[in-house]
Amino acid sequence: MKRSVPVSKLLYIALFVLVQLAAFAVMLLFFRDRFHYFYLVCELAALAATVCILNSPDNPAYKIAWLIPLLAAPVFGGLLYLLFGRYRRGPALRTQAAVRRLQPEDAPESGTLERLEREAPEAAVRSRYLLRCAGAVPCGHTQTEYLPMGEALYASMLRELEGAEKFIFLEYFIIQPGVMWDGILDILTRKAAEGVDVRVMYDDLGCLMTLPRHYDRCLRERGLRVCVFNPFRTLLSPRFNHRDHRKICVVDGRVGFTGGVNLADEYINAVEKFGRWKDTGVRLEGQAVYGLTTQFLGLWDYAARETDLFSDYAPDPAWAASVPDDGVVQPYTDFPMDENQVGETVYLQTISRAREYVYLTTPYLILDNETVTALTTAARSGVDVRIITPHVPDKKAVLFLTRSYYGPLLQAGVRIFEYTPGFIHAKTMVSDGEYAVVGTINLDYRSLYLHLECAAWMYRSRAVTQVREDFLKTQAVSGEVTEASLGRSSPVRRLWLGVLRAFAPLM
Numbered sequence: 001m002k003r004s005v006p007v008s009k010l011l012y013i014a015l016f017v018l019v020q021l022a023a024f025a026v027m028l029l030f031f032r033d034r035f036h037y038f039y040l041v042c043e044l045a046a047l048a049a050t051v052c053i054l055n056s057p058d059n060p061a062y063k064i065a066w067l068i069p070l071l072a073a074p075v076f077g078g079l080l081y082l083l084f085g086r087y088r089r090g091p092a093l094r095t096q097a098a099v100r101r102l103q104p105e106d107a108p109e110s111g112t113l114e115r116l117e118r119e120a121p122e123a124a125v126r127s128r129y130l131l132r133c134a135g136a137v138p139c140g141h142t143q144t145e146y147l148p149m150g151e152a153l154y155a156s157m158l159r160e161l162e163g164a165e166k167f168i169f170l171e172y173f174i175i176q177p178g179v180m181w182d183g184i185l186d187i188l189t190r191k192a193a194e195g196v197d198v199r200v201m202y203d204d205l206g207c208l209m210t211l212p213r214h215y216d217r218c219l220r221e222r223g224l225r226v227c228v229f230n231p232f233r234t235l236l237s238p239r240f241n242h243r244d245h246r247k248i249c250v251v252d253g254r255v256g257f258t259g260g261v262n263l264a265d266e267y268i269n270a271v272e273k274f275g276r277w278k279d280t281g282v283r284l285e286g287q288a289v290y291g292l293t294t295q296f297l298g299l300w301d302y303a304a305r306e307t308d309l310f311s312d313y314a315p316d317p318a319w320a321a322s323v324p325d326d327g328v329v330q331p332y333t334d335f336p337m338d339e340n341q342v343g344e345t346v347y348l349q350t351i352s353r354a355r356e357y358v359y360l361t362t363p364y365l366i367l368d369n370e371t372v373t374a375l376t377t378a379a380r381s382g383v384d385v386r387i388i389t390p391h392v393p394d395k396k397a398v399l400f401l402t403r404s405y406y407g408p409l410l411q412a413g414v415r416i417f418e419y420t421p422g423f424i425h426a427k428t429m430v431s432d433g434e435y436a437v438v439g440t441i442n443l444d445y446r447s448l449y450l451h452l453e454c455a456a457w458m459y460r461s462r463a464v465t466q467v468r469e470d471f472l473k474t475q476a477v478s479g480e481v482t483e484a485s486l487g488r489s490s491p492v493r494r495l496w497l498g499v500l501r502a503f504a505p506l507m
Contacts, residue, residue, distance in 0.1 A: 275422020
């Protein structure tokens, strides 16, 4: 397939920007002699937005970040909030309801939670939360393999895709033609020609700069079924903020992958971008893969306006039951715009319930007060809390913002390391040798409150030990941050960081 720069998309965006600027200019001219009416309307919009913000269940930091522009620019602040600030709960709730409606009540391994409640009550508490608030079923009979680099995940994916016989589901935030995607696409094309049900779903904004406009048509010509999530229409779309940040690959309902790896060359270090790129994922084989399957189908049916019977894509029960137990695995998805902040809650549970240690990696460390409190309280309670962040950033402003949180954490005893070979994009957490989370969820507001995300929660699985071992290996090539190394910030720098932190929930 011929590669092309997505110029058409940029022109499309530029056209909409110009149209909106022209409309704005016309509006100003129209209201030039009626400015008091215009100002009154904007003041009423700002007042309505303020009431909505104060009475919403949103995170306090998110509220403050929107109140600042409302106070500073009441003429436009209220309009901006009404367009972009409110969470759009309807689509998420409908999608979540679809998943629960079509997922069989007894699938799979319905006795796993009961076994946990008898043998490990502490683990059962966490598992029960995911079942009730995310519709995620805890599963035994699932083999886990932690993949410590994008290259390892890619090689494993290629092997599984080559063996596909029934269906292949791919859902990614970013797809970009190159070594990685071209290798996958070649297999997908061949498999589609063999009659395999091949579906690809990608986020339109995530691929804005990586794919040409109407790329979905090129994939359909190859026999693939394609869905573009939340397609770009106009910069003033109220759904603009809600993106599909999940990474899911399912093959025949038997094997599944998730983690931080997108389908672009920097993720497998085929090209160098921000130094050596470290990312991770997890391979699941067995009953828990059905959780990834239903996650994919739930969003596919919502976005593509189709209806699938999920049980048609469930693994054969006899085969699934034959897979050896490897702890408990619970794949879950997070719709942050609904009433349950599942991604953040799982992180907070892991931190606050840790007894010996909790280690986490994240590309962005932009924390709300609850997470800062949980981390500092754990460290002050004698828990070994360690965090690895990038030394080479993909966005400099975000690196400055990330480092602005170091001080309070270090003072409480949290150990922080920066991955010196380059950029670390992994989103992992491991605790006490028993619990681990590997997925797509960053420790920032956009992941926790605006994006659709997914992850695998694991208890006493082989991958838990592998996550810990990889963390320690990564720590060994990372530089430890100390209060002395941070030094004193100049007044200008402190002011700049203060502004960044105030608007962090909107970044």
